[in-house]
Amino acid sequence: MPEKILVADDERHIAEGLQMLLADEGYEVDTATEGNTAWKLVQANAYGVVLADLRMPQVDGLELFSRMRKAGIASEMIIITGEGSVESAKEAMREGAYDYLEKPLKIDRLRELIPKALEKFQVKQANKQLEERLANLTRFVDMIGQSDEMRAIYSTIEAAAPTSASILIVGESGTGKELVARAIHEKSNRAKGPFVAINCAAFPREILENELFGHEKGAFTGAINEKQGCFELADGGTLFLDEVAEMEPDIQVKFLRALEQRSFRRLGGKKEISVDIRVVSATNKQINKAIEDGKLREDLYHRLAVIPLTLPPLRERRGDVRLLAESFLRRFAEENSKKTLKSFAPETLEFINAYRWPGNVRELKNAVERAAIFARGEQVTLGDLRAHELISSEDREVRVPVGTSLQQAERTLVLKTFSFTEGDHTKTATLLGIDEDELRNRLNQAVAAEAVPA
Ligand SMILES: Nc1ncnc2c1ncn2[C@@H]1O[C@H](COP(=O)(O)OP(=O)(O)OP(=O)(O)O)[C@@H](O)[C@H]1O
Ligand SMILES: [Mg+2]
Incomplete structure (x- = not known):
């Protein structure tokens, strides 16, 4: 979307000249030849930059500027000034206007000024959005989660x-x-x-x-x-x-x-x-x-x-898991004076994201606290997290009662291993000691068998 600019000058040829020039540079430009119209336009549009003549009928440039400030309109303001009123333009700059241009206008200086003013406007907007997001995040001081x-x-x-x-x-x-x-x-x-x-x-x-x-x-x-x-x-x-x-x-x-x-x-x-x-x-x-x-x-x-x-249980709002884990890590790294401990190793994060967390946030919090105590390097490893201890013995076991057919027992083991690795074909095949093609065959058979009512 092209950036929008407003040019307000009571000398029509200046307003239109600037419009043509800036449109050539790729901006979308509106014009106004009197202050009242300019004021209506700035209220209705999101201009990145407003160029306004210091002297205009009804509402002059300074008045327009001060109204915009009061209304919280964030556009950057560039004052256009004739001979003899440079002092007022400087005054406006002290009040927060971006800059001023003296008549007769110098095109080069204009070309230089506009992108800079726009950039300032964009940075301000981005900051504002960030602040809003942060305010939202801290609405509930101790509660983490954006799901x-x-x-x-x-x-x-x-x-x-x-x-x-x-x-x-x-x-x-x-x-x-x-x-x-x-x-x-x-x-x-x-x-x-x-x-x-x-x-x-x-x-x-x-x-x-x-x-x-x-x-x-x-x-x-x-x-x-x-x-x-x-x-x-x-x-x-x-x-x-x-x-x-x-x-x-x-x-x-x-x-x-x-x-x-x-x-x-x-x-x-x-x-x-x-x-x-x-x-x-x-x-x-x-x-x-x-x-x-x-x-x-x-x-x-x-x-x-x-x-x-x-x-909802944590496993039903997966999006929050990482947010929680990272925030707990920051907190426990600081509490344990581990200044270099900054993040989770990629495979640790993968585990954290995939694990069911049956004990929900409490289990995650405790696991990260323990990991922060054990960790020696910059990243939390799977070992620091004691990942293998988290997986309950029940999740790692297959119970096969006497009377089960060999085929059924095999199917159960295949499916359980597959769900234990959270659906990772390579890991499942490795654990079962077969290759991935073989695994795919067996999975298909197992799934087909499960679908048939007993
Ligand atoms: N959204 C969250 N953001 C940050 N910390 C959380 C969040 N939810 C839970 N916790 C933390 O997890 C731990 C467990 O939370 P809490 O004691 O409120 O759970 P609970 O539902 O009351 O559990 P229980 O039923 O076992 O009593 C606490 O240390 C709490 O601070
Ligand atoms: Mg409780």
């Missing part, structure tokens, strides 16, 4: 955070549920209030109840002093209930009541205590199944999941 899936999560967080609606986060272990819960709190108007987290799976029934609701002095043997529970501690802030599907059914009833009324009684207490809390909960369980199995009350589920949020 569509993560962007959708960010939008939900931004929309939901300012409300007091309960949010239920569902996702496999290590997908970042607690991180999201904290982000919701940070982005809410409760950010200055407490963030209280409790893991429902960590306590036996009675203790969980006590942790949640607290107790009065003398409520039970050993209750020497009164104790505040999480409900009270989170007043004015956010209560994060981790592994919420692990709560015993009778506590669920009590909890539901407290949630609905935003008030509760301490154990052994008579007084209703009102609280202002937002509840965020998390589970790595299949919700439908937990409800079907009677583990999670459906009415509580609906209370907790006013806004449901599902965190």
Whole structure:
């Protein structure tokens, strides 16, 4: 796309002369012979450079320039000035105009000036875009990920955070549920209030109840002093209930009541205590199944999941894997004072991209931290990453029950090896001790056999 330029001069022959000249140089050029028209044009078009006469009727060059600055229009400005007004042109330059041209115009100087001004404009634009991208990236300070899936999560967080609606986060272990819960709190108007987290799976029934609701002095043997529970501690802030599907059914009833009324009684207490809390909960369980199995009350589920949020496993947002790995590497290299450790070796990166990461972001983070400690050179090797230890023994085994035909056993081994190498023909053939043509035959047979219903 040719760069656009505006020439504004009340002397029509100058405006048109410049237009012809610059069009010959390959630019797309508009003209205006009065300031008002020029002002309308700069608002409607993205000009790289605006050449404007200092003296024009209605809106003069300086006024045009100052309006553009106020409106945040980024075009570079070159002032055209007649004899005797060089001082004003210089003044405009001090205000940020790119340069000035004196009448009578010198063509060579014009030819020299325009590309430079355009270049400055383009650099400024590129910087602006970069800044916007960075601002986007740091919207969630601790959260890394630019995949569509993560962007959708960010939008939900931004929309939901300012409300007091309960949010239920569902996702496999290590997908970042607690991180999201904290982000919701940070982005809410409760950010200055407490963030209280409790893991429902960590306590036996009675203790969980006590942790949640607290107790009065003398409520039970050993209750020497009164104790505040999480409900009270989170007043004015956010209560994060981790592994919420692990709560015993009778506590669920009590909890539901407290949630609905935003008030509760301490154990052994008579007084209703009102609280202002937002509840965020998390589970790595299949919700439908937990409800079907009677583990999670459906009415509580609906209370907790006013806004449901599902965190996809890492293997379903492959695009984020490298971003996460590299950012963890920067961080752990710095924490371990490894100044020369900068990147992953190509084969390490290949492994990182292909591996399933069943433990999700947590597993990746831990693996990179360990690698950063072991690494000696500038690049993280497969050995540093302990890649062979990551692949679970289950993934490396073929179980063949007695009664399996030799042909079937062979097929299973071929397919398993193929998936273990993430579909790498050369590696699979090498591991199986056959050549690649032979592998292709066997794969075709295996796939055909699988397709036939037993
Ligand atoms: N998008 C992300 N960007 C950066 N770090 C992340 C991201 N997601 C998760 N992590 C990191 O991975 C680790 C695990 O995250 P978190 O504890 O939030 O997972 P979780 O879903 O609560 O897991 P679990 O179900 O096992 O409790 C944390 O150290 C967290 O900081
Ligand atoms: Mg967690």
